Amino acid sequence: MLEVQALACGYGHRSILENLSFTLEVGELLCLLGPNGVGKTTLFKTILGLLPPRAGEIRLDGRPTRHWSRREFARWVGYVPQAHTPPFPFQVEDVVAMGRTAHGNLFSGPGQEDREVAAEALETLGISALAKASYTEISGGERQLVLIARALAQQPRILVMDEPTSNLDYGNQLKVMGHVRRIADAGRMGVILTTHHPDHALLHASRVLALDRERHWRIGRADEVVSEDYLRRTYGVETEIHDIRRRDGGRSRLCVPAVGPGEPP
Numbered sequence: 388m389l390e391v392q393a394l395a396c397g398y399g400h401r402s403i404l405e406n407l408s409f410t411l412e413v414g415e416l417l418c419l420l421g422p423n424g425v426g427k428t429t430l431f432k433t434i435l436g437l438l439p440p441r442a443g444e445i446r447l448d449g450r451p452t453r454h455w456s457r458r459e460f461a462r463w464v465g466y467v468p469q470a471h472t473p474p475f476p477f478q479v480e481d482v483v484a485m486g487r488t489a490h491g492n493l494f495s496g497p498g499q500e501d502r503e504v505a506a507e508a509l510e511t512l513g514i515s516a517l518a519k520a521s522y523t524e525i526s527g528g529e530r531q532l533v534l535i536a537r538a539l540a541q542q543p544r545i546l547v548m549d550e551p552t553s554n555l556d557y558g559n560q561l562k563v564m565g566h567v568r569r570i571a572d573a574g575r576m577g578v579i580l581t582t583h584h585p586d587h588a589l590l591h592a593s594r595v596l597a598l599d600r601e602r603h604w605r606i607g608r609a610d611e612v613v614s615e616d617y618l619r620r621t622y623g624v625e626t627e628i629h630d631i632r633r634r635d636g637g638r639s640r641l642c643v644p645a646v647g648p649g650e651p652p
């Protein structure tokens with residue numbers, strides 16, 4: 388579905404990522420892990436056509452994305468940016484309905500069906516009560532949920548999410564990651580998202596694309612890629628990855644910080 392082939396990206400003469408190749412299928416949740424400043428947002432900007440690739444190719448449904456019209460592209464690819472505050476105090480329900488723009492007539496506003504899809508997205512994320520609130524007067528975490536609702540309302544085939552959980556409380560982090568995983572599992576979209584939590588990758592990802600400080604990358608199953616060695620090389624910290632048995636009998640892998648002898652737990 389989305390194919391990134393031998394991609395190089397960067398700004399002007401400055402190269403940020405080189406020779407990166409991966410695919411993302413509908414039904415998959417691909418977690419992008421990597422330290423601050425390694426190039427995750429730069430990769431997303433390049434995939435979204437906001438930054439020209441320095442080399443390589445990006446294909447969507449078999450066709451190079453440079454041949455796609457903006458409108459056609461927006462029907463297929465949704466983007467959740469890191470939360471921002473726009474200058475205009477739109478109502479939350481209007482911000483979410485903007486996700487429908489690529490599906491409708493450019494000159495008419497959202498129709499009844501678009502309003503219903505937007506209301507359903509708000510409901511799914513548990514924020515229907517914010518529908519009439521002004522987007523500029525809600526909290527950072529609420530804004531992030533609104534941007535996620537807008538992307539869900541867009542009903543894209545590929546969803547690109549830049550640190551979607553960074554402002555969310557613990558409960559909302561679990562709800563958003565669980566929900567995104569369910570819509571991917573239901574075969575409704577392929578999701579690529581960045582997170583700084585190895586546990587998000589271990590618990591929810593179908594595959595992980597891990598970048599390290601030297602800008603080397605590796606893609607594979609979370610249990611293959613998210614290792615104590617990767618976390619040490621990438622973040623310079625000691626961790627332990629434990630395989631635990633859950634109460635329902637299933638197994639999960641979790642990352643905990645290592646504590647040396649004599650150190651406080």
Ligand SMILES: Nc1ncnc2c1ncn2[C@@H]1O[C@H](COP(=O)(O)OP(=O)(O)OP(=O)(O)O)[C@@H](O)[C@H]1O
Pocket residue numbers: 398403421422423424425426427428429430
């Ligand atoms: N507009 C820009 N012009 C030039 N360089 C930029 C620009 N935006 C980012 N960079 C540089 O590109 C590198 C990668 O930045 P990027 O934002 O992609 O990192 P990231 O992996 O998303 O980081 P973080 O985890 O902190 O969000 C950084 O060194 C940054 O300084």
